[in-house]
Amino acid sequence: MKQNLNIDQPHLKENPYTVPEGYFSAMQAEVSDKVSARVQKPGFWVLAKPQIALVSTFAIIFLIAFATIKIFSPGDESLRNETFATGSEYIDGHYIESNFVDFYDTTSDSTVGEEQIDPEEIVEYLSSSTGLIYLASLE
Amino acid sequence: MSDKELLELYREEGKQHYAFNLIVKAYGERLYWHLRKLVASHDDANDLLQNSFVKAWDALPEFREESRLYTWMYRIATNEALTFLKRKKARAFLSLTDYSKQLENKLEADPYFNGDATQKALHKAILKLPEKQRVVFNMRYFDEMKYEEISEVLGTSVGALKASYHHAFQKIQVSLQELL
Numbered sequence: 001m002k003q004n005l006n007i008d009q010p011h012l013k014e015n016p017y018t019v020p021e022g023y024f025s026a027m028q029a030e031v032s033d034k035v036s037a038r039v040q041k042p043g044f045w046v047l048a049k050p051q052i053a054l055v056s057t058f059a060i061i062f063l064i065a066f067a068t069i070k071i072f073s074p075g076d077e078s079l080r081n082e083t084f085a086t087g088s089e090y091i092d093g094h095y096i097e098s099n100f101v102d103f104y105d106t107t108s109d110s111t112v113g114e115e116q117i118d119p120e121e122i123v124e125y126l127s128s129s130t131g132l133i134y135l136a137s138l139e
Numbered sequence: 140m141s142d143k144e145l146l147e148l149y150r151e152e153g154k155q156h157y158a159f160n161l162i163v164k165a166y167g168e169r170l171y172w173h174l175r176k177l178v179a180s181h182d183d184a185n186d187l188l189q190n191s192f193v194k195a196w197d198a199l200p201e202f203r204e205e206s207r208l209y210t211w212m213y214r215i216a217t218n219e220a221l222t223f224l225k226r227k228k229a230r231a232f233l234s235l236t237d238y239s240k241q242l243e244n245k246l247e248a249d250p251y252f253n254g255d256a257t258q259k260a261l262h263k264a265i266l267k268l269p270e271k272q273r274v275v276f277n278m279r280y281f282d283e284m285k286y287e288e289i290s291e292v293l294g295t296s297v298g299a300l301k302a303s304y305h306h307a308f309q310k311i312q313v314s315l316q317e318l319l
Contacts, residue, residue: 005315007308007312011258015281016255017181017251018251023185030189032156032160034189034192035159035196
C-alpha cells in the first residue's frame with residue numbers, strides 16, 4: 001500500500017552520507033599538494049595596476065603643467081602676436097640692411113658706409129701713424 | 140576567520156598558500172556534502188571537489204569580491220558538478236542507458252550511505268530530478284539557503300528558483316509515493 005510521506009520531517013533533512021575515516025584531512029593535504037604544484041598567474045588587475053598608475057601620474061603632471069602655463073601666460077593673444085610681428089618686421093626691414101651703428105642710432109639719416117673718404121687721406125693717416133704702429137708691435 | 144580576513148591574508152606577500160589552505164579547511168566539508176548530494180558517489184564528489192579547489196586557486200587572483208567568497212566557491216563547485224552530470228548524461232544517452240538509473244544503482248551499492256529506507260527513497264527521488272532542479276532543491280532543502288543566496292550562486296531570478304523548488308518538491312512527493 002502506498003503511503004503519503006511528509007518530506008518536511010526533520011530526520012529526512014539529516015545527512016545520510018558518510019565518508020571514509022580521515023577523509024577531510026587527507027583531502028585538504030591533497031588539495032594543498034595539487035595547488036603547490038601550480039604556478040598562480042597574477043590577475044589582470046595585478047598586472048595592469050602599476051601601468052595605470054604610471055599613465056595617471058603622467059597625465060596629472062601634464063595637466064598641472066598645462067594649467068600653470070595657461071594661468072601665468074598673458075591673456076591677450078592678439079597683442080602678443082602683434083609684438084612678434086613688429087619685432088620681426090623691424091629685423092627684416094632695418095637690422096639686416098643696416099650696420100651696428102645705425103642699429104642703435106635710429107634717428108640718424110646717414111650711415112657710415114655712405115661717407116666718401118679720399119684715398120690720399122688714408123695714405124697720409126697711415127704714414128703719420130707708422131710710429132705708433134711700430135711701438136704697439138714692440139709691446 | 141571571516142572571508143574578508145582570509146582574503147586579506149591571501150593578498151599578503153608569501154601567504155597565498157597558507158591562506159588558501161585555510162579556505163579549503165573552511166569550505167571543504169560544506170562543498171563536499173553539496174557535491175555528494177548531487178552526484179551520490181564519494182569518488183565522484185571527491186574528484187569534483189578537488190577540481191573545484193584547483194579552479195578556485197587559479198581564479199582567486201581575479202576574484203574582485205563582488206560576491207561573497209563562499210557564494211563564489213559554491214558557484215565554482217556547482218558549475219563543476221553540472222558540467223560533470225551533463226557529460227555523464229550525454230555518455231549514457233549514447234550508450235542507450237538511463238543515467239538517473241545509474242545514479243540510483245550507485246546509491247544502492249554505496250558503502251558510505253547510512254540512511255534508513257525513507258532517507259534512501261528520498262535521495263533516490265532527488266537523483267531523478269533534472270540537474271538544475273536538483274541543485275535548487277538541495278540548496279534550499281538541505282543547506283537551508285535563502286532564495287537570494289541561491290540566486291547569487293546560480294544567477295537565476297528568485298521567482299524562477301521558487302517555481303523550480305516547487306516543481307521539484309512535487310516531483311519528489313510523487314516519486315516517494317512510488318518508491319515507498
